[in-house]
Amino acid sequence: MARILSEFDGLRLHDKSGFHIGPKCSKHPAKRCLHTAPVRPIMPMEKTFDAREAEPRIYADWESKGCFKAGANAKPGAETFSIVIPPPNVTGSLHMGHALNNTLQDVLTRWHRMRGFDTLWQPGTDHAGIATQMVVERKLNDEGKKRTDFSREDFIAEIWKWKEESGGTILNQLKRLGASCDWERERFTMDEGLSAAVRKTFVEMYNKDLIYKGKRLVNWDPHFETAISDLEVENIEMPGHMWHFKYPLADGATYEYVEKDEDGNVTLRETRDYISIATTRPETMLGDGAVAVHPDDERYAPIVGKLCEIPVGPKEHRRLIPIITDEYPDPDFGSGAVKITGAHDFNDYQVAKRGNIPMYSLMDTKGAMRADGKPYAEEAAIAQAIANGEREFDENMVAAMNLVPDEYRGLDRFEARARVVADITAEGLAVMVPNLVIPDAEGEPESQETDEIPGQAGDDSAPAMIPLIDSKPIMQPFGDRSKVVIEPMLTDQWFVDAHTLAQPAIEAVRNGDTKIVPKQWENTYFRWLEDIQPWCISRQLWWGHQVPVWYDEDENAYCAENEEAAVALSGGKSLTRDPDVLDTWFSSALWPFSTMGWPEETPELAKYYPTSVLITGFDIIFFWVARMMMAGLEFMKDDNGKPEIPFHDVYVHALVRDEKGAKMSKSVGNVIDPLDLIDGIDADGLVKKRTTGLNRPEDAPKIAKQTRAEYPDGFEAFGADALRFTLTSMAAMGRDIKLSVERIKGYRNFGTKLWNAARFAEFNACERDPDFDPAAATQTVNKWIIGETAKTREAYDEALSNYRFNDVASTIYAHVYFLCDWYVEFSKPLLSGEDGAEKAETKATVVWAIDQCLLMLHPIMPFITEELWQVTGGKGVLMHTDWPTYTHADLCDAEAEAEMRWTISLIEAIRSVRAEMNVPAGAKIEMLLTDFDMEAAQRLLRQSALISKMARLSEAAVGNEAPAGSIVTAVEGATVNLPLADVIDVTVEKTRLTKALGKLEKEIGGLSGKLSNEKFLAKAPADVVEEQKERLAAAQAEKDKLQAAVGRLEAMG
């Protein structure tokens, strides 16, 4: 519906309803005011855009019209453009990272769709194994139920129920953001189709030995009681301790222990009956299989091959273990001797494998000391026989043995640590040092820290000797979801031979088939893939894709896509399925093709795979990008059977941080929910949000205070457009985004600016002219803005083609402001002039120019632009309107451009003087150009109306002589004289001119120095030399003009 007020040029109503308010206008009593125009039920545009009301309405409209469907708005035979969404966790809710990620995808998708590409943005969610199981378990707990109250099937049914009810949250939030995904194609990694893809890939890889099962040391999460992959472990430096214990030599043997300094001088010589071992994990001593020293370490050479005693456990059953050599121990670290606990440490595991040292598992799935198996005495005896070399052993036998002494069985691992330390210390087998009072760096006495360290009694009596305990930071592994300390555990797990799969994935990026942007991330990608470890894909969870492997009674494995096939493989045996499920990322790795229907050969797959670009954060390059590359290249083949990449480009964007640069986190209380910026939230709501559900509830008051101080009024409803524009404008390559609420506000205001430009067009009855040809414009101002628009369009497309999102945003932002500041003002005289061809052309140009802004802004700010398009009677939907293809070369009129640039510079010069001289804004003054060239005179003649209006001149003329008492400034080709004798202060004016001259002289000095340098003239490119010459001439000319003005001032006295 067109709402053009063609009969009421300049009509302005203060009442939003569109009815005029009364017979007298209170606002403009003295003027001719159209508020007194006849009452008419019309609907002018609202004064501002109400995002909260309009955005959901507009989105619903697009959706109902099928605007997002794959292929919508595609030109016949168009190229395809496809993106698969990084599937958010089904449990997720939208955070800033999603907002950024999806805004960028939407910008690209909308842009291509408008350009007529056959476009698919494939949406969906990820089943997120641990996260989802966690959410549902918590919900059941709230209902007083436990997971173990359910059968596996029933529990999974509970999760599906939850998914149906609550799983769509994040997708609805993406809609609120404006994401133009093809929702009809929504997929979920646990869908039947995607599950079939998982089974098929597993079976194929199994059959190629790319997947295998084995007992390996893996990262074990004692909270979730499952293995996790290396990537799901976060190593965090924590304050820790290193204890030093004596492992007595067997049978009271002794040796000469000698320490030397670098020059070989003996610094210590004593007879020892023990070997000193340093450890950060005393509880694992129970599982030691050996003590290792470096083969070159002379200190221990005398005792290599001998046995020593683990100084813990019942005395009568102390285990003896061999002292071996291995390259792993660092002689300069600690005592240089390392205990080897193959089942609980990754380094020890390697040593144990090399040395065929038994690896004794000490803990159960919850991280407590084992309580199963035979009594300690029996187990210890067997272990001793192994250590003595009297007994053969194998992996499984050793794994079954429980070497935890009876008194420690069932203890939590940290409790066990304290007990072990206390027991050893009590027995006098801790290494002791004098209890020195050590001066610290500031020279103040400070005793060795003894707080809460197991093994050191908090005794006031200050004993002479205390146990040697180093307090120092140690790296500890934590589960990225559970936040508990990860335990290396020796378990049977499924692995993917990632090394083999990585080679084609490396090659595809190296040879440019897939391009990573910004390029620096390629290094990260290569480094990880080149050193990739086997990928542990099995999880001891219930929610996920169950491993498609069945076992018969003899543990023979049959891998097949379903049970019938497995049974057939086994020759008809009765089989049991492997209970493990797969790492969620296993199914995510298939996402680019599984969502398109693979393993079926669907038309979508043929059309949209490989996808055009993947937009993702750097934090999942390893988790996801690299694995999709591996899976794609392994399973997808083009018509010639050549492995096919999943995407041509990978654009890696930054992390969104808070305004101060801190990572947004619940516990810090600095999280900003994108939806709160879109729809607004008051301070109470924000505080409530940030302080509920904290891990540390005691932080709530602090967080509340911080929040109120920072955002005393909460957030206004800035709308999705403003947030999107902000994120786009800040998405510069290679740097994190510090999100500023002020900046969002600024871009909301930018939307209002655009809105008002459209209102201006409406008030002036500027209607779209279907026959308007921008190349045929006749008026200088029109030709000029058309050329400027074309320039902007080219710069925009160039930037977006290169994923330079921030450049795109600033290009269109600057253009809109330029249009409003200058063209809109310039158009006014033409619009209020006589009816005629010029006026008609200008009206059409105004609409055209604003429409071009709407088009170019639409990918970033889809809502307000669509609303403006439709409110002003645009045809169809803006999101399916064709993208412009004109170029600056097509539409530029060089003369018009030069003339308008000159006009602008003159207006700016006059305004500047007026402001500096404090000429009242309302006062009209005269202007006279002197020393003018013909071009300047003609330009003034042609543009005097505009210049007079915008510079508030009563007269604009050319003349031969400057009037006395003029203030002077310069433009290209003329001296500008403003006769302001009554306001002029000779001293002030002289100061102003002197300052300006100073700047010019500095510039002239630099330029002439350069131009008199023969080397510069000889070596610099000709165009650069020419440019410098022109600049020098211009500066010189301006200097002359100002100099003359100074002369005249001095003549005045």
Added chain:
RNA sequence: GGGCGCGUAGCUCAGUGGGAGAGCACCUCGUUGACAUCGAGGGGGUCGCUGGUUCAAUCCCAGCCGCGCCCA
């Protein structure tokens, strides 16, 4: 320890081998018929430091200082 990145205006950040930019903040003026969610004008930076390459370096190279991230 290895790798990557960053240091430009008070703040947040663009940018370029040849005239230092934007937004916000700040100061002055202003209800001019689109817009006070606004307009006009203005101040403010030895482009981290030191060397090198070059006719020319904020930009390229090396070293140093400071900060961040990833990996061990």
